[in-house]
Amino acid sequence: MKSGGLREEVLWTVRDLGPxxxxxxxxxxxxxxxxxxxAVQTVLNRLVDQEILVKTGTRRHYLYEAKPSEEVxxxxxxxxxxxxxxxxxxxxLAHFVDTMERIQPDTISKLEKLLAQRxxxxxxxxxxxxxxx
Numbered sequence: 520m521k522s523g524g525l526r527e528e529v530l531w532t533v534r535d536l537g538p539x540x541x542x543x544x545x546x547x548x549x550x551x552x553x554x555x556x557x558a559v560q561t562v563l564n565r566l567v568d569q570e571i572l573v574k575t576g577t578r579r580h581y582l583y584e585a586k587p588s589e590e591v592x593x594x595x596x597x598x599x600x601x602x603x604x605x606x607x608x609x610x611x612l613a614h615f616v617d618t619m620e621r622i623q624p625d626t627i628s629k630l631e632k633l634l635a636q637r638x639x640x641x642x643x644x645x646x647x648x649x650x651x652x
Contacts, residue, residue, distance in 0.1 A: 525548070525552075525554065525558065525559075525562055526562055526565070526566070528548055528551070528552075529544060529548060529559060529562045529563060529566065530566060530571065530572070530585070532544050532547045532548060533563075533566075533572060533583050533584065533585055534585045535547075537584065538575075538582040538583070538584045539582060539583055539584075540580070540581065540582060540583070541556065541559065541560055541563065541581065541583070542556075544559055544563065544583065545559045563583055566583075567583070570586060571585070571586060572584065572585055572586060573585075573586050603615060616630075
């Protein structure tokens with residue numbers, strides 16, 4: 520039997536396996552402890568409720584996956600942006616914005632706010648650099 524709690528073991532099992540079913544997690548956890556499927560299901564549901572895991576699929580065919588960290592999301596977004604801009608330039612950027620608007624119409628206004636914040640930060644940084652010269 521492994522040391523540590525069932526919650527941690529279930530979480531690490533899902534992280535190690537990638538997208539996996541309740542049965543997958545149960546089989547892995549049962550290698551180290553005698554545990555019911557209901558107990559594992561309860562832990563999985565709590566991790567989903569805490570937004571540590573993501574549950575996809577349909578009833579009886581759910582898959583569980585660890586929610587990516589902010590660092591992982593940032594790295595994926597950065598790579599996607601590099602790929603998009605290097606392969607298709609401004610045209611790709613225009614299609615990206617069109618897609619954002621079609622999928623989630625409110626993201627355009629969020630993007631505008633984010634750009635305004637970045638511009639303000641950049642202007643503040645430039646003013647500070649000018650003062651120090």
